[in-house]
Amino acid sequence: MSEQKKPFIFGAAVGSGLTALAVDRAGADFLLVLNAGRLRMRGASSLAAYLPLRPANEWVFEIAEEEILHRCSSPVLAGLNVRDPAIDPAEIVEKAKDIGFAGVCNFPSSAMLEGQLRQLMEAEGIGFGKECDLIRAAAAQDLKTLAYVCTNREARMMHDAGAERICVVVGFTGGGTGVSTNLTLEAAADLANRVLEGIPDTVETLIEGGPITSPEDALTVTRLSRVNGYIAGSTIDRLPIEHAIKEVARSYTIISKMGRGAKSNSTRSAVFVGGSHIMQDLRKVVADVAPSDLPILITGETGTGKSILAADIHVQNSTSKRDPVVVDCTGLSTDIGSIQLLGQVAGLNRRDVPLARGALESAHGNSLILEEVSALNSDLQGLMLRFAETGYVQRIGALDGRTVNARLITTSNQDLETLVQAKIFRRDLYHRINTIEIVVPPLRDRRDDIAELASYFARTFTQGTDVLFTNAALRILIEHEWPGNVRELLNVIRRVVTLNATGRVTAQDVSFLKSAQVSEPPKQIYSGGAAEPISERDWIADALRQHNYRKGETARHLGMAPRTLYNKIKKFQLE
Amino acid sequence: MKRLLLTGIPHSPPSQGTPIYCPALQGLTGGQADLAMVMPRIDNNRALFATDRTADGTYAGVLTCDPFGTADSFLRRLDDHGYSGVANWPSAILFQGQVKQLMASMPATSDLEYAWLAGAKRYGFQTLAFFRSLEQGRAALNAGLRHLVLHPGLITQTDDGPPDLLIASLRGLIEKLHRQAEGVEILFYEHAALNNNIRAVDVGADGSVAYLAQT
Numbered sequence: 001m002s003e004q005k006k007p008f009i010f011g012a013a014v015g016s017g018l019t020a021l022a023v024d025r026a027g028a029d030f031l032l033v034l035n036a037g038r039l040r041m042r043g044a045s046s047l048a049a050y051l052p053l054r055p056a057n058e059w060v061f062e063i064a065e066e067e068i069l070h071r072c073s074s075p076v077l078a079g080l081n082v083r084d085p086a087i088d089p090a091e092i093v094e095k096a097k098d099i100g101f102a103g104v105c106n107f108p109s110s111a112m113l114e115g116q117l118r119q120l121m122e123a124e125g126i127g128f129g130k131e132c133d134l135i136r137a138a139a140a141q142d143l144k145t146l147a148y149v150c151t152n153r154e155a156r157m158m159h160d161a162g163a164e165r166i167c168v169v170v171g172f173t174g175g176g177t178g179v180s181t182n183l184t185l186e187a188a189a190d191l192a193n194r195v196l197e198g199i200p201d202t203v204e205t206l207i208e209g210g211p212i213t214s215p216e217d218a219l220t221v222t223r224l225s226r227v228n229g230y231i232a233g234s235t236i237d238r239l240p241i242e243h244a245i246k247e248v249a250r251s252y253t254i255i256s257k258m259g260r261g262a263k264s265n266s267t268r269s270a271v272f273v274g275g276s277h278i279m280q281d282l283r284k285v286v287a288d289v290a291p292s293d294l295p296i297l298i299t300g301e302t303g304t305g306k307s308i309l310a311a312d313i314h315v316q317n318s319t320s321k322r323d324p325v326v327v328d329c330t331g332l333s334t335d336i337g338s339i340q341l342l343g344q345v346a347g348l349n350r351r352d353v354p355l356a357r358g359a360l361e362s363a364h365g366n367s368l369i370l371e372e373v374s375a376l377n378s379d380l381q382g383l384m385l386r387f388a389e390t391g392y393v394q395r396i397g398a399l400d401g402r403t404v405n406a407r408l409i410t411t412s413n414q415d416l417e418t419l420v421q422a423k424i425f426r427r428d429l430y431h432r433i434n435t436i437e438i439v440v441p442p443l444r445d446r447r448d449d450i451a452e453l454a455s456y457f458a459r460t461f462t463q464g465t466d467v468l469f470t471n472a473a474l475r476i477l478i479e480h481e482w483p484g485n486v487r488e489l490l491n492v493i494r495r496v497v498t499l500n501a502t503g504r505v506t507a508q509d510v511s512f513l514k515s516a517q518v519s520e521p522p523k524q525i526y527s528g529g530a531a532e533p534i535s536e537r538d539w540i541a542d543a544l545r546q547h548n549y550r551k552g553e554t555a556r557h558l559g560m561a562p563r564t565l566y567n568k569i570k571k572f573q574l575e
Numbered sequence: 576m577k578r579l580l581l582t583g584i585p586h587s588p589p590s591q592g593t594p595i596y597c598p599a600l601q602g603l604t605g606g607q608a609d610l611a612m613v614m615p616r617i618d619n620n621r622a623l624f625a626t627d628r629t630a631d632g633t634y635a636g637v638l639t640c641d642p643f644g645t646a647d648s649f650l651r652r653l654d655d656h657g658y659s660g661v662a663n664w665p666s667a668i669l670f671q672g673q674v675k676q677l678m679a680s681m682p683a684t685s686d687l688e689y690a691w692l693a694g695a696k697r698y699g700f701q702t703l704a705f706f707r708s709l710e711q712g713r714a715a716l717n718a719g720l721r722h723l724v725l726h727p728g729l730i731t732q733t734d735d736g737p738p739d740l741l742i743a744s745l746r747g748l749i750e751k752l753h754r755q756a757e758g759v760e761i762l763f764y765e766h767a768a769l770n771n772n773i774r775a776v777d778v779g780a781d782g783s784v785a786y787l788a789q790t
Contacts, residue, residue, distance in 0.1 A: 035615060039642075042642075042643065043642075044642040044643070044681075045642070045680065045681045047677055047678060047680065047681045047683075048642050048681060049615060050612075050613040050614075050615060051612065051613070051615060051638060051640065051641070051683070052599040052611060052612070052614055052615055052616060052617050052618070052619040052638055052665060053615065053618055053619075053638070053641060053642075053643070054615065054617075054618050055615070055616055055617055055618070056615035056616070081614075081615055081616070083610070083613065083614050083615075083616070084614055084616040085602065085603065085604075085607060086602055086616070087616075108615060112677075113613060113674055114672060114673055114674060115671050115672045115673075115674060116671060116728075116729040116731055117610070117613065117669065117670070117671070117674055117729065119729075119731045120606065120609060120610060120729050120730075120731050121610060123606070123731055124604070124606055124607050124610065126607065126610070126614075172677065172680075
């Protein structure tokens with residue numbers, strides 16, 4: 001190989017502005033505009049280039065003038081047909097030059113035809129000999145020249161005609177609309193060497209077609225043979241486009257709205273991640289209400305991120321640097337719940353009882369977040385009502401109290417309105433705490449965000465390293481019903497990323513979701529107005545069964561703290 | 576004896592025979608006409624509509640392997656333009672060896688052409704099925720076609736064997752097809768490049784198709 005030659009030349013045979021621009025921007029050394037390229041884009045085989053479907057040269061000129069020549073910086077060569085007695089090679093070359101082509105090549109070439117058909121072409125003067133005349137005429141006009149050949153004789157003829165680049169065609173490329181080949185890469189390399197025997201090293205030599213369908217194949221063949229370049233035809237448009245369209249179309253059948261809307265630019269919390277309209281609206285509402293001191297009720301199914309949102313509102317609102325005071329109402333016992341909320345004076349009932357400041361008092365000048373407020377019993381509801389109305393807190397056993405100024409944020413995974421109607425929750429307290437109600441949607445109602453959320457969580461667990469999710473994996477994630485909502489997704493991603501350090505999540509990695517799929521998504525939280533939240537109960541019961549009632553495992557699977565699981569087991573009487 | 580003309584001339588003199596108008600043949604010699612299938616120099620099927628016919632019985636030479644063709648609308652247009660019949664020319668019947676295999680992957684095959692002609696026949700067109708071998712002739716008959724044209728094959732300068740042998744071969748082929756299907760009409764393509772000028776009558780054909788080049 002000559003020292004002056006480039007190590008590897010990459011040419012692209014194109015038939016549309018779309019393909020041409022892409023390969024030009026990718027740095028192709030040259031482009032060939034071929035009628036075959038256009039036919040491939042129309043869903044036909046490259047072989048259709050031989051048929052009397054369109055005047056090939058006029059078509060190539062039209063495509064190049066309209067879509068390619070003025071838009072690409074790489075040299076553009078015209079694939080010219082001379083298998084027509086009316087075509088004068090010198091005239092057609094001159095026309096190509098006038099249009100703005102940097103060079104020409106012989107396409108569709110008679111080199112790919114054989115037998116009596118080929119003999120007749122040569123006898124009629126419209127065969128390969130005329131293609132050599134084309135290259136000769138182009139060389140005489142100082143245009144770049146590339147010759148397609150299949151045999152050593154043709155290679156020598158083209159070299160004699162002045163071709164500066166010779167491309168050995170080792171058959172047509174296979175694939176969906178292509179043809180099959182029996183050649184191996186090694187055989188293709190051997191064939192190329194035989195065809196190029198006697199061709200000086202000063203001529204750049206390339207290969208195209210046959211078994212070469214990827215850059216790796218092209219590299220292999222160039223290593224095994226003397227060719228120092230590759231021309232991609234079907235492999236640069238048809239094969240990748242067929243594959244990509246098939247994959248993307250399959251994804252679109254599921255991800256119908258994926259990518260719609262702007263992506264979240266917030267990095268504060270996972271609950272804000274997602275470009276879906278529903279999340280954009282949610283972010284707008286939060287931004288509007290967070291600065292005020294009005295009580296906020298956040299509702300939504302378990303695992304939707306209510307607590308995170310509550311904390312986020314606190315951060316957006318509070319001038320205090322303190323963490324909010326958080327009370328998990330499911331953990332407030334009947335006996336001492338009031339003490340936990342109000343506190344108590346020292347020596348109450350017993351001498352050794354110390355003074356205790358309650359949660360409400362601790363929230364002065366801060367935010368008070370009551371999680372799962374529906375779990376408050378009637379006594380505590382009364383206590384909270386007084387606090388919500390007056391802000392007055394009196395420790396148990398104290399003779400007087402103090403007024404507490406706290407931002408009240410409550411969360412509930414149950415429909416409080418229904419509980420009010422069922423006389424389980426006080427209507428007056430309900431109206432006090434829901435001055436503003438924010439509903440956090442279940443994950444199944446914002447499937448658009450799942451891909452973004454998965455990537456966000458994955459990056460979190462890999463300390464900022466991007467993790468690639470295959471389309472198939474994303475489909476599984478998006479198809480899953482997510483009864484545990486964002487929390488469940490978070491834990492699934494944690495599990496997957498922890499077990500798989502490759503940086504690539506495949507369908508196999510998340511296939512366990514298919515087997516764990518809940519048959520029916522929870523369409524409504526309540527059953528016939530009853531107070532029992534059947535979907536969450538069923539979800540937890542199912543998880544317990546799956547893990548043989550091992551609560552630690554079940555809690556990890558559900559993505560909740562063991563304490564929360566114990567409370568829910570108790571609450572739903574699942575023991 | 577029935578006589579038709581395969582030609583690229585839009586309006587040939589009817590006195591010389593019923594035309595089979597095939598735009599892909601414009602400007603080609605008789606020898607070059609056999610290569611029309613691999614000469615991307617014209618949109619053959621679109622060019623069929625460039626001129627209106629006057630119900631003169633003209634056949635349309637159709638590229639039936641057009642990957643973008645839609646049979647029903649195309650046949651309706653042919654009918655509207657006054658064509659009475661259709662023929663599979665330019666044709667895949669002359670492909671051999673590796674070229675035949677390659678083109679079959681497109682697909683461009685004689686079988687596909689006969690299936691297309693059978694559809695045209697059902698539509699109401701007269702049909703002419705070009706064929707080159709016994710196998711192709713039988714395939715045409717099996718497709719329900721009853722008007723066939725035997726092409727003697729690609730004629731190159733090396734084809735200078737004894738004419739008697741070629742005549743006997745062609746005659747035998749026609750006889751076999753006649754025996755296979757009663758009432759079948761088999762014409763012979765009197766190739767301009769054939770040595771010794773073999774005529775339809777020499778091979779027992781029911782008529783002839785000649786090539787009319789532009790002068």
